Amino acid sequence: MKLLPPDFYTRADTVRVARDLLGKMLVTRFAGKTTTGMITETEAYLGAADKACHAWGWRRTPRNEMMYERGGVAYIYLCYGIHHLFNVVTHRQGEPHAVLVRAVEPVEGLPLMLRRRRKEKVSLALTCGPGALSQALGLHTRFNGTSLLSESIFIHDAGQKVPQTAIGVTTRIGVESAGADGLLPLRFYLKGSPWVSHKPRSH
DNA sequence: CAAACGATTTTCT
């Protein structure tokens, strides 16, 4: 198994990291129970210059503190009082960039995912959407700051090839209030995969 | 200290 190395995450090009994360395996292992999802959809958040980013204008609060860490740790925060959103912190320490994981394809530990989601049957709703996949994989805010090379949360390359031409690009979801930055093409997904939170527009 | 607000999901009409 090829664990993604530290320098995968510390790169300054967060867009590149967001693209490279597609097709990789996101694994959680809590109390010996493993769940795995293949990453199918991501969004890049580009630090102080990005109005849609929590760290826009170098805003620094207890919540977004982890974004300022060296790339390679998890930034998990509570959204709408209900949903735990999982981000991969990128770039060097002091540069608050991150990649939001918005959807995965279930790979391993399906029964546990179903139990966590309180669902009977596997469906797209199981792991499509940032709040949904986090719940399925047990990614709770209590794991905020956890290393992505740890025993409990890690990402590995299972050999899935993703050529750049297989990646779809759109604007990010739910950041309309960020003005022009809300229109930047920073959402990436595996073309043709049903495991994405919003279907690409058809003509 | 009070009040508004989410990088969403689910349910109901």
Next chain:
DNA sequence: GAAAATCGTTTGG
């Protein structure tokens, strides 16, 4: 398609 659910964080007085 609209609206509720739900609460920690952030902001303003």
